[in-house]
Amino acid sequence: MHETCVPTGVKLKDTGFGYTLSLIGGKYKMIIMYWLSENKVMRFNELKRSIGTISFKTLSIMLKELEADSLIIRKEFPQVPPKVEYSLSERGLSLIPVLNMMCEWGEKNSVPALEAVQR
Template identity: 85%
Template sequence: MRETCVPTGVELKDTGFGYTLSLIGGKYKMIILYWLAEKKVMRHNELKRSIGTISFKTLSLMLKELEADDLIIRKEFPQVPPKVEYSLTERGLSLIPLLNMICDWGEKNSLQPQEGVKKQA
């Protein structure tokens, strides 16, 4: 196991941990990446329906940020009405094992009562 991901005297933003958080941090980015990993290709409204609690504007902003960070591909088809599809880049796909580990950790730790903590009636 490594000594520390954020060494003393180093700003979080200057570490690999900080960089990763800057790419996937926030309320929706990991969810968007996860849906794209599951479905492979999705359109804007399909993503919005799948997430449910995200506004059109916020989803558009998150997609632009993920595209700028080279985590997703935006493919626009020249037709009327316009058609745009989103999918993961190779770089985006490389984050999926990390998201799966987060999922596994949550399943293991949220479904089991914590030691020393009594359940409230």
């Protein structure tokens, strides 16, 4: 029998599911993690170009939050001009299978996939 992630009477924020959502929820965190998983190491402007629709300020905030949650590593090189690289931490890497499962679910359940099944 499958146990529920959010038992009756327990607040979502007090569950493992709620905790995970607090780390990767929002519009851009999973996208940032995706790009870092694909490229291993990226600089700020590379991430910004890859995502496209994110503002400088929002990307900066998301990266700081991901770093504070120990999901990414920020490596600063002492040089002029400054060079900063971002990569996934071991903790961040451990979330990639979850993101991959979401991708697989989306591929199986997207409108085009469902239309193909109905034909």
